[in-house]
Amino acid sequence: MLELAHLPVVDVHCHPFRNRGPVTAEQFTDLTAFGGGSREYMEAGGVVVTDDVHAELQRITRDTLYFRRMLRDLAAFFGCEPDLATIVTHRNRAVTEDYTGYVRRLYADAGLTTLIADFGMPLPMLDVDTVQSELPVEVVPIFRIEPLIADLLKLNIGWSEFRQRYDDEIADALQHRGYKGVKSIIAYRTGLDISPLSRTPDQGYQALDAIRRGLGGGSMKKLRDHLLCRALELCMAHDVPMQIHTGMGDFEVNLVYCRPAYLMDLLRFPAYRGCRVLLVHTGYPYHGEAAYMANVLPRVYCDVSEGIPFAGHAARRIFSEVLEMAPISKVVYGSDGYTLPEINYTSAKLAKQALGQVLTDLVTDHMLSEAEAQEAAGLILAGNARALYQLA
Numbered sequence: 001m002l003e004l005a006h007l008p009v010v011d012v013h014c015h016p017f018r019n020r021g022p023v024t025a026e027q028f029t030d031l032t033a034f035g036g037g038s039r040e041y042m043e044a045g046g047v048v049v050t051d052d053v054h055a056e057l058q059r060i061t062r063d064t065l066y067f068r069r070m071l072r073d074l075a076a077f078f079g080c081e082p083d084l085a086t087i088v089t090h091r092n093r094a095v096t097e098d099y100t101g102y103v104r105r106l107y108a109d110a111g112l113t114t115l116i117a118d119f120g121m122p123l124p125m126l127d128v129d130t131v132q133s134e135l136p137v138e139v140v141p142i143f144r145i146e147p148l149i150a151d152l153l154k155l156n157i158g159w160s161e162f163r164q165r166y167d168d169e170i171a172d173a174l175q176h177r178g179y180k181g182v183k184s185i186i187a188y189r190t191g192l193d194i195s196p197l198s199r200t201p202d203q204g205y206q207a208l209d210a211i212r213r214g215l216g217g218g219s220m221k222k223l224r225d226h227l228l229c230r231a232l233e234l235c236m237a238h239d240v241p242m243q244i245h246t247g248m249g250d251f252e253v254n255l256v257y258c259r260p261a262y263l264m265d266l267l268r269f270p271a272y273r274g275c276r277v278l279l280v281h282t283g284y285p286y287h288g289e290a291a292y293m294a295n296v297l298p299r300v301y302c303d304v305s306e307g308i309p310f311a312g313h314a315a316r317r318i319f320s321e322v323l324e325m326a327p328i329s330k331v332v333y334g335s336d337g338y339t340l341p342e343i344n345y346t347s348a349k350l351a352k353q354a355l356g357q358v359l360t361d362l363v364t365d366h367m368l369s370e371a372e373a374q375e376a377a378g379l380i381l382a383g384n385a386r387a388l389y390q391l392a
């Protein structure tokens with residue numbers, strides 16, 4: 001078995017979090033639940049969560065393989081039984097003594113050195129410097145366009161000002177506020193079936209006008225499609241990658257129009273082929289589509305986050321199937337971790353195990369030499385992400 005424990009890890013897609021101090025076992029379960037299956041997340045979205053429903057959400061989370069695996073990783077880390085109450089006691093003690101020191105030990109155990117974090121979730125946005133000050137690893141912020149679009153829609157402004165502010169805000173984040181890339185969750189809103197012709201000059205103007213007059217008729221989709229195309233252009237102008245959410249996600253995702261294949265027309269269009277695009281979550285469970293696109297489109301990359309860790313033992317299959325078509329240099333590791341540092345930790349541990357197994361199989365099958373497999377591990381876990389984001 002290829003040994004990857006010593007390798008550094010860049011988490012290419014996750015979300016920023018603050019020190020929440022000690023938590024109860026119930027809160028720990030809530031905060032690490034997948035897909036917005038927590039009381040806090042649902043209530044923030046205006047969903048009423050009764051105590052009965054909450055008890056059910058708790059049970060569902062604790063019954064996932066991902067959660068069971070996380071308990072095992074943490075039990076090994078603390079040298080205790082893989083029992084939720086015991087683990088929470090240990091982590092609370094560590095967090096109370098020295099939060100940053102605890103995260104340092106945790107992340108050193110997994111080799112985590114860098115978190116590339118989408119600051120568009122949670123909302124209101126966390127302050128980048130404050131998040132960085134609590135974490136013992138490099139934090140690289142990514143700018144999400146949807147909160148900006150929501151803010152601009154609340155203003156009583158016409159299209160020319162809307163367009164100008166949209167451009168200015170993204171440019172300012174990239175040039176002056178340390179953001180290293182742009183992100184869109186349009187798959188949560190109006191779907192990935194975006195015509196490359198959405199950038200025609202009139203589309204934004206007409207769509208905003210129709211929204212203002214309450215006409216509907218797909219005007220919100222037209223506006224979002226137009227602005228996504230503009231974001232691709234801005235990424236090219238500023239030489240940063242664009243992350244696009246593909247595949248499964250929180251319960252609000254448009255599960256029909258989230259398939260990477262819907263992006264094919266847009267990303268092969270000559271005007272956008274120059275943009276480096278990271279297909280976040282590799283479109284899981286449609287990861288074969290994303291891997292194919294990473295093969296035929298020279299600037300498209302696959303990020304295995306969310307499938308790893310939340311699809312549990314799919315981690316091995318995801319790496320194996322993505323590497324069928326995606327070139328080694330186009331596959332990047334990510335976790336989609338949020339809220340607590342333990343998610344990023346267990347994800348990195350799981351990814352190293354799964355990638356080690358897959359690369360060992362590839363050596364056995366004469367697809368790679370042992371040296372090539374070792375090099376591929378370094379690239380997938382960190383090197384590709386560092387090159388993509390031009391990190392020192």
Ligand SMILES: [Zn+2]
Nearest residue numbers: 014015118336
């Ligand atoms: Zn995410």
